[in-house]
Amino acid sequence: MRAENLYSEHWPLAYEAYEQGWLPSQDGSDYIAADGLFSILRNHGVRFYDVTFAMPPISVTGYGEAPSHVLRLPAGARTPA
Numbered sequence: 001m002r003a004e005n006l007y008s009e010h011w012p013l014a015y016e017a018y019e020q021g022w023l024p025s026q027d028g029s030d031y032i033a034a035d036g037l038f039s040i041l042r043n044h045g046v047r048f049y050d051v052t053f054a055m056p057p058i059s060v061t062g063y064g065e066a067p068s069h070v071l072r073l074p075a076g077a078r079t080p081a
Contacts, residue, residue: 003031006038015041016049 005014017023018032019042025031032038050053 002026003029003034006031006035011048012048019021019047020049020051
């Protein structure tokens, strides 16, 4: 990753990849510390990806009752085609 990636459409990846230790910077620099805006996020412990979150298993046997965290449409509501 490189400092200029912080200002691209993939900025969340550029930020998280360095902060989470997934990808190093290409030149070995700490491009988060060198950036005035993103260093503020770091100093406040901002994260956009929670590595501790675990998705519940997806049912492959049927379409039973949806888990409680899934948005339910009101009875008779139609989804767009």
